[in-house]
Amino acid sequence: MEREQTIILKNKPKIVGFYAIAGPKEGKGNFGPYFDYVMKNDHFGEDTFEKAERKMMETALSGVIEKSKLTAKEIDLMIGGDLLNQIISSSYAARAFEFPFIGVYGACSTMAESMAVGSVLIDGGYCKHIVCCTGSHFSTAERQYRFPLELGNQRPPTSQWTVTGAGACVLSKEGDGPHISSVTFGKVVDWGIGDVNDMGAAMAPAARDTMLNHFKNTNTKPEDYDLIVTGDLGKLGAEILVDLMEEEGYKLGVNYGDCGQMYFKYNQNTLCGGSGAGCSATVLNSYILKKFKEGQYKKVLFMPTGALLSTTSSQQGDTVPGVCHAIVIEA
Amino acid sequence: MEDKQRNLQYNRYVNSKIPKTHPWPTLFYSFIVGGLICVLGQGINDIIMVLFPYMSQASAWAITLIVLIFLASFLTGLGIYDQIGKFAGGGSIVPITGFSNSIASPSIEFKSEGIIYGICVKMFTIAGPVIVFGTVSSVLVGFIYWIIGMF
Numbered sequence: 001m002e003r004e005q006t007i008i009l010k011n012k013p014k015i016v017g018f019y020a021i022a023g024p025k026e027g028k029g030n031f032g033p034y035f036d037y038v039m040k041n042d043h044f045g046e047d048t049f050e051k052a053e054r055k056m057m058e059t060a061l062s063g064v065i066e067k068s069k070l071t072a073k074e075i076d077l078m079i080g081g082d083l084l085n086q087i088i089s090s091s092y093a094a095r096a097f098e099f100p101f102i103g104v105y106g107a108c109s110t111m112a113e114s115m116a117v118g119s120v121l122i123d124g125g126y127c128k129h130i131v132c133c134t135g136s137h138f139s140t141a142e143r144q145y146r147f148p149l150e151l152g153n154q155r156p157p158t159s160q161w162t163v164t165g166a167g168a169c170v171l172s173k174e175g176d177g178p179h180i181s182s183v184t185f186g187k188v189v190d191w192g193i194g195d196v197n198d199m200g201a202a203m204a205p206a207a208r209d210t211m212l213n214h215f216k217n218t219n220t221k222p223e224d225y226d227l228i229v230t231g232d233l234g235k236l237g238a239e240i241l242v243d244l245m246e247e248e249g250y251k252l253g254v255n256y257g258d259c260g261q262m263y264f265k266y267n268q269n270t271l272c273g274g275s276g277a278g279c280s281a282t283v284l285n286s287y288i289l290k291k292f293k294e295g296q297y298k299k300v301l302f303m304p305t306g307a308l309l310s311t312t313s314s315q316q317g318d319t320v321p322g323v324c325h326a327i328v329i330e331a
Numbered sequence: 332m333e334d335k336q337r338n339l340q341y342n343r344y345v346n347s348k349i350p351k352t353h354p355w356p357t358l359f360y361s362f363i364v365g366g367l368i369c370v371l372g373q374g375i376n377d378i379i380m381v382l383f384p385y386m387s388q389a390s391a392w393a394i395t396l397i398v399l400i401f402l403a404s405f406l407t408g409l410g411i412y413d414q415i416g417k418f419a420g421g422g423s424i425v426p427i428t429g430f431s432n433s434i435a436s437p438s439i440e441f442k443s444e445g446i447i448y449g450i451c452v453k454m455f456t457i458a459g460p461v462i463v464f465g466t467v468s469s470v471l472v473g474f475i476y477w478i479i480g481m482f
Contacts, residue, residue, distance in 0.1 A: 024446070047383035047443070048443040049443075050443075143440055144439075147436075147457070148436040148437045148439065148440035148441075148457075149413070149436070149439075149440060150407045150412065150413045150435070150439055150440065151409060151413060151416070151432065151433060151436040151437075151457065152407075152412045152413045152414075152415060152417070152419075152423050152424065152429065152432050152436075153339075153413075153416055153424070154414020154416065155419045157349070157350040157351065157352055158349055158350065161338075169414070191337065191338050191341045192335075192339070192341065192342055193341075193342065193345065194337030198345070201345040201348075201349075205341070236348060236349065236350070239348065240344075240345065240348065243344075272350075278426075285414060288426065
């Protein structure tokens with residue numbers, strides 16, 4: 001890489017289509033009116049939640065291809081991931097289509113990770129159309145990482161609510177739409193947070209690291225962006241990031257927001273806010289890209305974070321490392 | 332070394348920022364709900380004693396427990412017990428109804444993986460440790476009784 005961690009894309013890969021599908025609770029949240037489709041219930045007509053998550057991603061994939069006025073045959077590659085073990089939702093969703101598939105895992109940062117990889121491939125001239133898709137489901141994530149849904153326990157005040165939803169977008173060499181101007185791949189950063197219910201604090205140092213490197217490598221400052229948005233640091237994590245950046249001399253002002261923190265309404269009882277791979281994916285592929293279309297945003301730094309833990313690592317007493325990938329979208 | 336110092340400092344900083352659970356309302360609600368469950372148990376026991384006056388107290392207790400366990404599993408199935416738990420915390424976990432909920436909820440959750448690998452295996456993921464500690468401590472207590480009985 002020319003600059004450490006950052007690649008400046010010269011050929012401006014475009015985002016020609018975007019699609020977001022979300023669950024009923026998410027539909028009632030702050031971004032509800034912007035989603036392309038809101039499911040009536042979490043089962044989505046399937047007998048298990050895992051199958052519902054898969055169907056959600058399939059819907060997002062076919063939805064975005066249709067919205068981009070393309071056919072599945074024209075797609076050169078799909079890049080995607082999710083939170084389940086062996087990323088089954090993405091690979092099983094890819095099974096329904098005939099394009100090649102690269103599975104990526106960056107926990108809740110997967111949307112930016114797949115878009116970063118995709119835009120680099122397009123920029124290099126290797127692909128024409130790439131579809132990126134990421135999703136998560138509250139019920140499958142709870143079951144894999146935490147407790148059964150019907151267990152009568154209380155959630156700690158730092159916990160967040162995994163978003164049920166999937167977002168997809170099509171990156172193309174040519175076409176209409178905002179373009180990706182640079183990407184910064186994040187390092188895995190661990191500042192020794194061991195509490196698995198406090199993901200925001202665990203991931204904030206990763207966001208800090210990527211943000212610092214991105215500003216340095218692209219020679220920009222927070223004021224240069226219409227919006228700087230992290231993925232699912234949540235209420236606590238976002239506050240921590242603001243503090244950490246202030247220590248480094250960067251002031252994150254009103255143009256900074258966190259998808260998780262903004263996702264739900266106050267009375268939806270999600271404590272520190274939304275989380276999950278679907279959190280940033282649905283916000284980007286609905287609200288943010290729609291605002292680009294309306295001309296409200298000209299330059300956005302999208303940098304979701306991911307906590308790279310598994311139930312095994314946390315049961316063995318390991319701390320929670322985080323990662324954060326950043327992409328810059330420009331009109 | 333420097334990293335360790337920074338991590339320590341960061342953990343201290345995060346701990347100072349974490350929103351805390353307020354103990355008094357939490358304790359109050361769990362006291363009320365836990366107490367109500369106990370009153371309900373006593374009520375069931377008294378009704379049994381009235382309906383079956385010749386039943387021994389020990390059998391009535393056993394039936395009371397069975398009724399409570401059934402009620403909690405039933406409410407878990409209906410999706411009500413976790414709502415009570417959200418509100419009551421320890422108040423609905425500590426009584427035997429909480430134990431029932433901790434067995435019923437994974438059984439419902441893992442039904443999709445089949446009867447053997449789903450329900451039967453996962454049924455004890457939460458209650459398992461309770462059963463293990465219960466069995467081990469009853470053996471220990473029995474052993475102590477036995478020793479005391481020798482003198």
